[in-house]
Amino acid sequence: MTCRMVLRAPRPRFLRSICCFGSWARQLQRQSSGSVYSSIHGFSQEEIKEKLQAFPGGSIDLLKQDSGIAVLTINNPPRMNAFSGAMMVDLEEKVTQLENWTDGKGVIVQGAAQTFCSGSDLNAVRAMSNSQDGMKMCMFMQNTLTRLLRLPLISVALVEGNALGGGAELTTACDFRLMASGSVIQFVHKHMGLVPGWGGAARLVTLVGSRNALKLLGGAVKVDSDLGVHIGLADGVLKVDLDAARAETGLQQAESWLSQYTKGPAPVIKAVKKVVLSGRELSLSDALRTEKDIFGTVWGGPANLQALASKSKHK
Numbered sequence: 001m002t003c004r005m006v007l008r009a010p011r012p013r014f015l016r017s018i019c020c021f022g023s024w025a026r027q028l029q030r031q032s033s034g035s036v037y038s039s040i041h042g043f044s045q046e047e048i049k050e051k052l053q054a055f056p057g058g059s060i061d062l063l064k065q066d067s068g069i070a071v072l073t074i075n076n077p078p079r080m081n082a083f084s085g086a087m088m089v090d091l092e093e094k095v096t097q098l099e100n101w102t103d104g105k106g107v108i109v110q111g112a113a114q115t116f117c118s119g120s121d122l123n124a125v126r127a128m129s130n131s132q133d134g135m136k137m138c139m140f141m142q143n144t145l146t147r148l149l150r151l152p153l154i155s156v157a158l159v160e161g162n163a164l165g166g167g168a169e170l171t172t173a174c175d176f177r178l179m180a181s182g183s184v185i186q187f188v189h190k191h192m193g194l195v196p197g198w199g200g201a202a203r204l205v206t207l208v209g210s211r212n213a214l215k216l217l218g219g220a221v222k223v224d225s226d227l228g229v230h231i232g233l234a235d236g237v238l239k240v241d242l243d244a245a246r247a248e249t250g251l252q253q254a255e256s257w258l259s260q261y262t263k264g265p266a267p268v269i270k271a272v273k274k275v276v277l278s279g280r281e282l283s284l285s286d287a288l289r290t291e292k293d294i295f296g297t298v299w300g301g302p303a304n305l306q307a308l309a310s311k312s313k314h315k
């Protein structure tokens with residue numbers, strides 16, 4: 001039973017370390033790090049990285065703040081924050097840094113210059129239009145976005161302007177989505193003769209159900225903030241205050257929204273994310289065992305002892 005699950009989706013590092021596997025499965029664990037594809041699938045991360053680096057432009061910027069909330073910015077304004085190949089590689093490196101951030105509790109993913117992301121850089125897409133290269137790029141992005149979703153941090157996509165194609169897929173690799181009024185999430189893939197390939201379809205089904213997902217993909221529907229909230233794709237709408245002096249930026253609003261859920265010590269917040277992640281990804285029996293193990297990491301820990309000593313009441 002356990003082995004069959006591993007075949008479908010290798011587990012994140014924290015899950016792998018606390019579940020029992022045979023030696024074959026252990027080898028599989030070593031080869032992947034929370035990713036979906038590794039060398040056992042004939043996939044070479046390094047080979048595709050080299051190809052992607054041939055398409056320069058833009059950057060992915062990471063700001064780790066003392067609050068424990070990081071801001072990850074998709075930064076390529078001349079192309080409406082489209083992903084160049086170099087940005088795909090950069091994103092993978094920034095996700096690695098977030099995986100190793102001991103004091104982290106949350107991350108906000110935003111686009112530079114008040115728009116989210118217009119998907120793949122069409123110039124790179126045109127140059128990589130053979131199916132082999134396309135599939136390798138998609139495996140690379142699936143790996144990275146799966147690791148983003150599996151971070152032990154609570155993640156929020158701050159959607160301003162447009163999230164199109166791969167940009168729409170990126171929003172689904174966060175735990176939550178906040179949409180500014182006037183913003184749009186659109187899976188434009190059908191108009192491009194494509195379907196999502198960065199894992200966006202699978203995640204969309206989980207978020208909005210298969211019937212809504214069929215409508216959004218089949219109709220390449222423009223999801224505005226009202227529709228987003230209605231179908232459960234968006235978790236909140238950012239306020240626009242016409243008085244510019246008083247107005248909070250989208251980022252400030254997203255930070256205060258996220259801080260409701262990240263108050264407290266990092267090990268406890270990370271444990272919260274991990275129990276939810278195991279409930280989302282594992283069978284009930286495996287999730288229960290994992291939950292027990294994660295519980296063991298906080299039981300008797302500093303925050304727990306302090307709460308017991310202060311005899312706190314929850315009124």
Ligand SMILES: CC[C@H](C(=O)O)C(=O)SCCNC(=O)CCNC(=O)[C@H](O)C(C)(C)COP(=O)(O)OP(=O)(O)OC[C@H]1O[C@@H](n2cnc3c(N)ncnc32)[C@H](O)[C@@H]1OP(=O)(O)O
Pocket residue numbers: 078079080082118119120121122123125162164165166167188189192194196197198
């Ligand atoms: C479908 C799957 C695939 C994947 O998963 O890998 C993709 O994501 S393919 C990309 C899908 N996205 C698009 O097709 C977006 C196409 N662009 C647009 O619809 C518009 O540009 C829009 C709505 C983003 C912005 O429109 P607006 O009128 O406000 O601005 P411009 O059109 O003048 O755009 C400014 C500037 O940005 C360039 N641009 C925009 N998107 C991309 C992109 N994805 N790749 C490369 N370049 C992009 C656009 O060409 C303009 O450049 P300029 O040099 O001024 O012509």
